[in-house]
Amino acid sequence: MSRCFVFYWLCIWMTAAGGTLDMLPERQSEGDLEVSGHFAGGRTNGFVAREQLFTLPVVTVTNRHDPELRRSVVYLGVALDDVLAALPGTEASDAILAVCRDKYAAVFSSEYRHHHRPILVLKMDDKDYGDWPKTPSGARMSPFYVSYERFEARPEQTVAGVVEESLIPFSVVHLKFVRMNESLDRLRVSGTQRKTVQGETLAIQQCLHCHYSGDIGGRFSGKPWLVVAAWAKAEPLLFQKYIRNPRQVEPTSRMPGFPDFGDEALSSLQDYFAAYLQAQAGK
Ligand code: HEC
Structure with missing residues (x-):
């Protein structure tokens, strides 16, 4: 050969x-x-x-x-x-x-x-x-x-x-x-509420590109998961406005908006972030 x-x-x-x-x-x-x-x-x-x-x-x-x-x-x-x-x-x-x-x-x-x-x-x-x-x-x-x-x-x-x-x-x-x-185990909440589960899926799919937790997620925003969750809970109306159009709240924001997020998407995100904060507090 x-x-x-x-x-x-x-x-x-x-x-x-x-x-x-x-x-x-x-x-x-x-x-x-x-x-x-x-x-x-x-x-x-x-x-x-x-x-x-x-x-x-x-x-x-x-x-x-x-x-x-x-x-x-x-x-x-x-x-x-x-x-x-x-x-x-x-x-x-x-x-x-x-x-x-x-x-x-x-x-x-x-x-x-x-x-x-x-x-x-x-x-x-x-x-x-x-x-x-x-x-x-x-x-x-x-x-x-x-x-x-x-x-x-x-x-x-x-x-x-x-x-x-x-x-x-x-x-x-x-x-x-x-x-x-x-x-992702760190980001998951053990909720069975439909909206909380939806919010978890949305947050992981849409927010993790720029917001991070440990080794998972992107660092474009420099803002960790916990900060986003705290905002969602502390300022519910401002949070909704910010997600749809960040520049309306913060003119210099580099975050692209999510104008197509309807009320259900936003309230699902809020339910998830509230459950996430609660889970963190219990750790
Ligand atoms: C393409 C990148 C990108 C994505 C995707 C993204 N963000 Fe952001 N986000 C940013 C940046 C950048 C900032 C910091 C704003 C600035 O430029 O000052 C920010 C800031 C924020 C803040 C304000 C926090 C603070 O302390 O100023 C919240 C709340 C927030 N994001 C929530 C979300 C949520 C919820 C999602 C998913 C639905 C999301 N973001 C997806 C880039 C992103």
């Missing part, structure tokens, strides 16, 4: 198995991806060279209406799940947090990934990240972007009138692999 032949089959096998990503201790280039989690050998943090990501099974898809650029865009990228599978030790991690330069974190649960199949975009319209367009509001989309071939909100995922959100973080610099079920 020729060496060439063996090499050929080895390549096929590695492509099929997805291969393993090497981790570097330092960032070598702006295009590298920071990763953190519980990795084999006890490592918790490292960097994956951008070229390495191209060794995973690469997909090329056309999104006919890119949600940021609002036109048809061809993505070349890798499934978020394949990145997870290529980092030994992350098997018990059930969520991937895509952390952006401004510390916003899109939280991709395994259930959400399984259904929507998010792609870590490496090239757009065949262009490397240095040549990517900016968003219409002038923000950089590089070095990584997460999107889909097509996103369709699932009707059964509508909570208190709020439709399932499409997570499309851009300017992603870091993927965190976390054991979300363990982390």
Whole structure:
């Protein structure tokens, strides 16, 4: 058997198995991806060279209406799940947090990934990240972007009138692999009231990107979960106004509003945050 032949089959096998990503201790280039989690050998943090990501099974898809650029865009990228599978030790991690330069974190649960199949975009319209367009509001989309071939909100995922959100973080610099079920235990309340349960789901889906508790959530706001909960309880009317349109309350607020949150969504959030504070007080 020729060496060439063996090499050929080895390549096929590695492509099929997805291969393993090497981790570097330092960032070598702006295009590298920071990763953190519980990795084999006890490592918790490292960097994956951008070229390495191209060794995973690469997909090329056309999104006919890119949600940021609002036109048809061809993505070349890798499934978020394949990145997870290529980092030994992350098997018990059930969520991937895509952390952006401004510390916003899109939280991709395994259930959400399984259904929507998010792609870590490496090239757009065949262009490397240095040549990517900016968003219409002038923000950089590089070095990584997460999107889909097509996103369709699932009707059964509508909570208190709020439709399932499409997570499309851009300017992603870091993927965190976390054991979300363990982390979320801290945020869960053992209520059985329908509205409290709805509020919990909404808060975890909509607020965790920018408000955090320990290792879970984004730090864009700098305001932890407990502060949000305290506001919801202390200033119920102001809280409602703030969530719908933060700038009406605080003209310099950097929080985007949730104008489509109806009364049921807001009061569910308040019920949840009240139950959360009560649970904290009992600890
Ligand atoms: C895209 C990021 C983002 C999301 C998502 C987000 N927030 Fe915020 N939030 C912020 C920022 C940033 C601030 C700090 C306001 C400022 O710029 O001064 C803030 C502040 C707040 C405050 C005021 C706290 C204070 O001390 O000023 C409340 C209350 C709040 N958020 C509630 C919520 C709730 C409830 C949700 C989910 C429905 C939510 N936020 C989702 C970014 C976000």
